[in-house]
Amino acid sequence: MLKNGIPSAVKNLENIAEFGRYDDLIALLPLNRLEILPIIKRQWEEDIESMEAGQSVSLLAKWLPSVNTSNRESRRLAHLIARLFGITPASYRKSLTALRKKSTYWKIIYAKKIIPLIMRNNRLKRCSSIAKHFGKTTKIAMKNF
Numbered sequence: 001m002l003k004n005g006i007p008s009a010v011k012n013l014e015n016i017a018e019f020g021r022y023d024d025l026i027a028l029l030p031l032n033r034l035e036i037l038p039i040i041k042r043q044w045e046e047d048i049e050s051m052e053a054g055q056s057v058s059l060l061a062k063w064l065p066s067v068n069t070s071n072r073e074s075r076r077l078a079h080l081i082a083r084l085f086g087i088t089p090a091s092y093r094k095s096l097t098a099l100r101k102k103s104t105y106w107k108i109i110y111a112k113k114i115i116p117l118i119m120r121n122n123r124l125k126r127c128s129s130i131a132k133h134f135g136k137t138t139k140i141a142m143k144n145f
Contacts, residue, residue, distance in 0.1 A: 013039055022063035029077070037084050040064075044085065048095060051102045061099030067092060 013035055016025045022040075029036050040060070047057040065071075065078040067089045082092035 022058075022060045026063055026065070026077070026081075029081070033084065040081070041085055047099050047102075051099060057099055057102050059103055061096055061103055064096055066096060 013025070013028075016028075022043075025036060025040060029040070043058055043060045044064075047060055050057050064081065065074040067075060067078040067082065069075050069078065078092065079089055082089045085092065087095070
């Protein structure tokens with residue numbers, strides 16, 4: 001749809017991240033940079049500001065590709081995004097890492113849903129290794145279990 005410039009698709013780009021995931025929006029980036037990049041960049045800038053203010057951030061960083069990934073296409077896309085954001089790949093990588101650490105929503109979901117399932121299946125050894133990996137959030141979820 002975006003290749004043909006269908007107005008309804010362009011109008012709904014802002015809603016893709018809300019009703020889908022950011023990776024849906026990122027997958028469309030090579031097709032229509034002019035419409036999609038401002039949406040991603042605006043969320044990136046909001047997340048950086050929120051992170052610096054100690055507030056929660058969106059899940060954008062979870063879905064953005066890393067410049068250090070082994071997948072060539074993802075790495076190429078990450079370099080493209082960094083260039084379009086006007087930052088170096090190193091700065092992009094550092095900011096992406098910091099944002100991913102700040103985005104705890106997926107850790108909470110993981111701790112609330114997956115940890116109890118593992119414990120019910122008596123896989124305590126694996127559960128304790130997960131607790132070490134995810135830290136405080138998991139320990140709180142395990143206490144409430």
